[in-house]
Amino acid sequence: MNFLELVKNRYSCRAYQSLDVEKEKLDYILECVRFAPSAVNKQPWRFHIVNGEDDKAKLQQCYNRDWFKTAPMYIVASILHDEEWVRADGKHHGDIDIAIAVEHLCLAATEQGLATCWVCNFDSVMCKELFALPENEEPAVIIPLGYAADEVKPKNRKGIDDIVK
Known part of the structure; x- marks a missing residue:
């Protein structure tokens, strides 16, 4: 699959099968994350794998939605604020870096x-407390991960002339 096909196939899944994610696939995904670019190559992030039943139940308290509970595992992506690059005008780039990763x-x-x-x-705040994350670490994104139980839905996207000037 070429890159355009890949990005067209990625969507926000809101229903997961109960199948476990294979270790080899998870390792591959995390290796791809490891090579994500970041400002000044600071890599100000930490990724927490959440797949034990107790930890999944704790995380589900932070986002109590029925569809969310169908995921077999989650990854919590955190910004390490003491490691992020700060531009001369004071703009912190941790939010940008975590988004890329x-x-x-x-x-x-x-x-x-x-x-x-x-x-x-x-x-x-609840996520940080439940998982006893250190002061410098901000949980920014939770990514449910698994095999889809729904289908790719067509994406409504602006036309190229609307986004390129």
Whole structure:
């Protein structure tokens, strides 16, 4: 599959099969994440694998949606604020860097026949507390990961003339 086909196939999955994700596929996805670019190559991130029943139940408290509970595992992507690059005008780039790394994760998962969804509307304070994350670490995105139980839905995208000037 070429890159355009890959990005067209990636979508926000909201229904997962109960099948486990194979270790080889997870390792491949995480290796793709490891090579994501970041400002000044700081790599100010940490990825937490959440797949034990107790930890999954804790994480589900942070985003209590029925569809979310169908995922067999999750990855919590965190920004390490004491490692992020800060531009001369004070702009912190951790949010940009984590976004690049998470999209590498989502595209690699799609290539491996798996599905994902960006979840940013969760209780990050509760997540930080439940998982005892250090002060410098901000959970920014939760990515459910697994085999889709739904189908790719057509994407409504702006035309090229609307986004390129």
